[in-house]
Amino acid sequence: NAGVTQTPKFQVLKTGQSMTLQCAQDMNHEYMSWYRQDPGMGLRLIHYSVGAGITDQGEVPNGYNVSRSTTEDFPLRLLSAAPSQTSVYFCASSYSKNTGFYEQYFGPGTRLTVT
Amino acid sequence: SQQGEEDPQALSIQEGENATMNCSYKTSINNLQWYRQNSGRGLVHLILIRSNEREKHSGRLRVTLDTSKKSSSLLITASRAADTASYFCATDDRGGNNRKLIWGLGTSLAVNP
Numbered sequence: 001n002a003g004v005t006q007t008p009k010f011q012v013l014k015t016g017q018s019m020t021l022q023c024a025q026d027m028n029h030e031y032m033s034w035y036r037q038d039p040g041m042g043l044r045l046i047h048y049s050v051g052a053g054i055t056d057q058g059e060v061p062n063g064y065n066v067s068r069s070t071t072e073d074f075p076l077r078l079l080s081a082a083p084s085q086t087s088v089y090f091c092a093s094s095y096s097k098n099t100g101f102y103e104q105y106f107g108p109g110t111r112l113t114v115t
Numbered sequence: 116s117q118q119g120e121e122d123p124q125a126l127s128i129q130e131g132e133n134a135t136m137n138c139s140y141k142t143s144i145n146n147l148q149w150y151r152q153n154s155g156r157g158l159v160h161l162i163l164i165r166s167n168e169r170e171k172h173s174g175r176l177r178v179t180l181d182t183s184k185k186s187s188s189l190l191i192t193a194s195r196a197a198d199t200a201s202y203f204c205a206t207d208d209r210g211g212n213n214r215k216l217i218w219g220l221g222t223s224l225a226v227n228p
Binding site for chain 2: 040042050058092104
C-alpha cells in the first residue's frame with residue numbers, strides 16, 4: 001500500500017492564483033481530512049469528509065473548497081490564494097466509526113508559499 | 116479551537132534519560148491519541164488509549180489517562196537521539212461534534228547524544 005499520498009510537495013503561488021492540492025489513499029478509509037500547520041498553531045482542521053459525497057467544514061474553511069467524488073481522493077482547492085494561506089498542508093485518512101476515532105494516517109505534506 | 120494543551124512546550128534531555136510530556140483537554144472523550152512528527156514530515160500515530168483505560172504500553176512508550184483530571188501523559192523511557200521530534204495529543208469530543216479530532220500545540224523534544 002502507498003498509504004496517503006499528496007501532490008505537489010512544494011508549491012509557490014502568486015496572490016490571486018488558484019490551485020488544487022491532491023490527496024489520495026489506497027486503504028479504503030471512509031474518513032479523510034485536510035489540516036494546515038503553522039508555527040506555534042498546531043494542526044488546524046480545514047475540511048473533512050466521512051465518505052464519498054459527504055464533506056463538512058472544519059475550524060478554518062474560508063478560502064478553501066473540497067469535494068469527495070470517490071473514496072480514494074479528497075482534493076483541496078484554493079480559490080484565490082492569499083499570503084495568509086502560506087502554510088504546510090497535511091491530508092489524513094482513517095477508518096470511521098460513530099464513537100471516537102481510529103488512528104489517522106498522514107500524507108507527507110505540501111509546503112505552500114503565497115507571494 | 117485547540118482542546119489539547121501539551122506541557123511542556125519544549126523539552127531537552129540527554130540520551131538514555133526518560134522524557135515525560137503531558138496533555139490536558141476540556142471535554143468528555145471517547146479516546147485520546149498521541150502522535151510524533153519529525154521535522155518537516157507528516158505525523159505518525161504512536162498510541163491510542165480509550166476513555167475506559169488508565170494505562171497503555173507500546174515498546175518504550177507508556178501512556179496514562181486520567182479522565183477525572185482530563186489529562187494524559189506520555190512517557191518515553193531510555194530515550195534515543197532518534198526520538199527527537201514534536202509530540203502531539205489528539206482527542207475527539209464525545210459530547211459535541213464527534214467527527215473532528217482536536218489537536219494540542221505539541222511538545223518539542225530534543226534528545227542530545
